[in-house]
Amino acid sequence: MLALHDNERVHGAYRKTWVVFATSGALALLFALAPLVLLVLTPVLSLPAAPVSAPLVTLVLMLWWWGVWTGAFFAFVNYYLDVFVITSERVIRIEQHGPFSRTIAELRLERVQDVTVEQHGILPTLLHYGNVRVQTAGEATAFVFRAIPHPIKVKEVVMEAHREALMRGPGPHAT
Amino acid sequence: MFAFGLALFSLVLLGFSGAVVTVAFHLSRYSVPGDRTALVRNIFLAGSAIFFFAAVTAFTMVPWNELDSLR
Structure with missing residues (x-):
């Protein structure tokens, strides 16, 4: 937790668009249906049915x-x-890279200098997802979260939270 | 045949159970306030339980002695 x-307070928690999981989900569905297709095709193709009970x-x-179910949820957890x-x-x-690899990075709202939204391509434009890039003062690399749904709204939330943080001043946890 | 089947089945069960525990652990530990991680975890565990008991039931119903005669 x-x-x-x-x-x-939590202003919002945003996850990547469902499109990111769609490939894994479709693959899981294919694997799940494969044995049923084989069972149906066996008499049609005159394949030798194994003498099993x-x-x-x-x-x-x-x-x-069960393997497909667990594998699909492994991909879903990722x-x-x-x-x-x-x-x-x-x-x-927070980024989960695999079952045993996780990265958590945070930055103070007072240090936010610039928030950029990037939407490149047909799918991101049609399905309204893109990258949100948060730049802080003096940092070489920006804080990027990729494939966020409705990135423009997320940008507005970040900017609003940044304004509130500046008005409130640095709290006891500021470094 | 039964001994071989039991050994293989036990290994597969152990592997899948370990994977189930890993996924459930991640979903329990890494939730964010207000999300549906608990619901997702419960759905996953319910499905895994169904597959587990169905597999164990099917294993107990396999006529292992007759399989030897089919070889």
Whole structure:
């Protein structure tokens, strides 16, 4: 669970667009349907059906589908745990790179200098997703969160939170 | 045949169970306030439980002795 400071509010938590997971999801669906297609095609193609009992086929099917189910959720966790959180004090970027690899970066809202939205390509334009780039003063590399839905609204939330943070002044957790 | 099947089945069960625990752990530990991680985790665990019990039931119903005669 994300640890918040005292009196820190979450303005919004944003995840990547569903398009990012669509390929993995479609692949999982294909793998799930493959044994059914094989079962249907076996008499049509006159393939030699293996002399196995129904429980054995059921066992293999259940294990296959369990593997597909678990694999699909592994891919989903990789997608779902990439989060861009805007609180009243900071911007937090959480990226899950694999089952045992995770990066968490945060920056204080008072240090935000510039927020840029990038939308390149047909799909991002039609499906309203893009990158949000947060630049701080003096930093060589920007804070980038990719494939965010409605990036312009997210940019507005960051700018509003930045204005509120400046009006409030640095809190006890400022460095 | 039964011993081989049991050994293989146990290995597969162990592997899948480890993967299920890993995914559920991630979904429990890395949630963000206000999201639906708990719901996603419960759906995943419910599905995994269904597949687990279906696989164990199917394994117990396989006529292992008859499979030896088919070889």
